[in-house]
Amino acid sequence: MDFALTEEQEMIAQTARDFFDENATSDRTRAAMQGNGIDPELWQSFAGELGLAGLVIAEEHGGSQLGMVELASVAEAAGANVAALPLLGNAMAACALTAGGSQEQKSEFLPQLASGELIASVGFATAGAVRFAGGKVDGVVKNVPHGGAAGLLVVFDGGNGWVLRADDAGVRSETPVTMDQTRPLARIRFDGASATPLENAGSALAAALEAGLVCLSAEALGGAQACLDRTVAYSKDRVQFGRPIGSFQAYKHRLADMMVGIEQSRSAVYWAACCVDENAAETPLALHGAKSFVADTYFKCAGDMIQLHGGIGFTWEHDAHLFFKRAKTIQNLLGTSDWHREQVAAMVLDGTQTGEAA
DSSP, X not given: OOOSOOHHHHHHHHHHHHHHHHHSOHHHHHHHHTTTSOOHHHHHIIIIISOGGGTTSOGGGTSOOOOHHHHXXXXXXXXXXXXXXXXXXXXHHHHHHHHHOOHHHHHHHHHHHHHTSSOEEEEEOOTTSEEEXXXXXXXXXXXXXXXXXXXXXXXXXXXXEEEEETTSXXXXXXXXXXXXXXXXXXXXXXXXXXXXXOSSHHHHHHHHHHHHHHHHHHHHHHHHHHHHHHHHXXXXXXXXXXXXXXXXXXXXXXXXXXXXXXXXXXHHHHHHHHHHHTTOTTHHHHHHHHHHHXXXXXXXXXXXXXXXXXXXXXXXXXXHHHHHHHHHHHHHTTSOHHHHHHHHHXXXXXXXXXXXXX
């Protein structure tokens, strides 16, 4: 398996970094937090001018037909700026429809997702929370990222899955205040909402989870790197006792620990992305390992960033809290770190990660 990025992948990554560095500013992110968690101008440019909303969508539906490595590089750049856009939900929905949607669903929705005209999200209901009969869905699904702003919903309940229009009369969304206001989590209720079943819900669910775990892990990697970069810059500017605080040995040790964790995280993220693209046998192990390790690394780096900035790091005016809240939310989305480590342990014990199971 080749872990080196191609020239095209490097170009996509650099384009994404430049775009988010220039446009996903703190002021714009904070303004989006007062609304639905989406910077509309940022999303329009991301989808329309750069065409990155269709990254994982087939060319026949208006996309670029690229893979998880490219998605990871874009998500890493977005995470480095805590960008307020619905990348996670759109990527999961696009992959779910591609893998398990009917031809009619693909033709209708994928071009709109690729253009950014339609915002989508994915909800995972607890067992028995959603009921489907006669083309109608009843029940509730929680913690849907940017669910209040989505126009299209893909909902899973166990091995079943459906596609719904969010403007249907039977769909009601509530968006309580959550920790990370750059990615509001909605509670969506269905009361006789019109829905169409996915053609292959199992494949759709697997594809949605793969895209979601790669996206979150890459976001965490970008966020952790930004925490380190910003703290290093601060350590050079802040002077105490006549010298920059970054020259003190104890401070250097903390920065070094952050760097080591981030480098390990980078390997984990791109190994997982490569595994998905190449349909490798190690894919489940790589995804669980990346999500648990990188999410925890990000949370540690975000906490260190606050502490190493001293008093200013605790203030609302400083962006450190944006990274900290995003990190904590990522730890809990699509399974906690403890849950993912349990899956890794189970695979190691029964040998499935190497194909040794009977």
